Amino acid sequence: MLKKIIIIVLITIWLFTFFKVNEQNYKKHIEIKNEIINHPENLPKKEIAKATSFWFENLKADFYRIETIQYIWANAFHSEYKKYLYAILDLVTELNPYFEKPYIVGQLLLPSYQKEYEFISDSEQQWHTNQAVELWLKWVKNFCDPEKIELIDKENDLLKIWNNEEFKNPCLSYKVPYYLAYVYYSYKNDPITSAKYYKISSANTDSPEWAKTMAAIMQWKWWNREKSYFMFLNLAKFIEPENEVCNILGNELENIWIGTFITKKLNLDWKILKSVEDFRKKAFIDVKQEELTDDSKCTNYINKSIRELNLYYIEKNNERYLKDKGENAFDAKILFDNWYLDYLPTDFQQSEDYWIIYKFNYDTNHYDYDMWRY
Secondary structure (H helix, E strand, O other): HHHHHHHHHHHHHHHHHHHHHHHHHHHHHHHHHHHHHHHHHHHHHHHHHHOOOOOHHHHHHHHHHHHHHHHHHHOOOOHHOHHHHHHHHHHHHHHOOOOOOHHHHHHHHOOOOOOOOOOOOOHHHHHHHHHHHHHHHHHHHHHEHHHHHHHHOOOOOHHHHHHHHHOOEOOOHHHHHHHHHHOOOOHHHHHHHHHHHHHHHHHOOOOOHHHHHHHHHHHHHOHHHHHHHHHHHHHHHOOOOOOOHHHHHHHHHHHHHHHHOOOOOOOHHHHHHHHHHHHOOOOOOOOHHHHHOOOHHHHHEEEEEEEEHHHHHHHHHHHHHHHHHHOOEEEEHHHHHOOOOOOEEEEEEEEOOOEEEEEEOOOOOOEEEEEEOO
């Protein structure tokens, strides 16, 4: 009996010691992880990380990918994560050049900008956008055939690009040039280069139908409002194809787009806009506020497409105001107060404490949204 008691006591002590040692090891592991998350400036240089990975580059890249996700969420407020995001993604893609997701994450998050909580200069914003482009250049080097890209760039006949073998599959995947087209259009104000990358994306046999549609739209002689509207709808469908709510609302908005801009059979009036806004609020009632403006969520692009629809409605009615008054209305409320609008649209980012209005931008000669109060 005494022997059994001694054995039980020894086993208990051993188990307790084993548990405490592992607890301390786990705490140390978490401490090391948090050091990377909170102080990414301590990351190893990509050349050193690659040289010391010893045939485990992919495993190490996956480790840093997970740390990237934690780093973004730990520093999301005021978008502090952007400070070292490029350095982390550059490291991940150096260890595993064929890891596609980091390239896409960089293109979506680095150039994005939310006026309500980001306080950065225009030069900083441009710097982040250029970093996103740098990631793409690295992606092209690893994923694409430069000769095919050059051929596609010089060819304007889309049917020829889609049907002739010499143009097919310029890249291993259509995704990154698809997102890059969005970056050039929305953040670098370069529709010509944007059109080029939509063409490149659409030449891949794995590209979805809307990539081809977007390539065609960018070549049409339309001004930017129609293009922006459809681009945001495409991104909403593409980024979260499994999101049923986004798909339903996206399909309805696409029907409005076709009726308004293609067949010209739909008169975009206040009833349509109000029904869209009511549907949007109801559909996204349980969506967290940060997801509504998150560039990795379909809700953000649905909201942006509705914003474009609002701005189109305002601009069409401002044409009458300009004809009558000889000047553009400073903001949408002036049009509403003077009976040029039957409905005053509300932006998706507007709240009781934070106001977004639609006012005329004299630099671009179009209406835009801005932090203001009517």
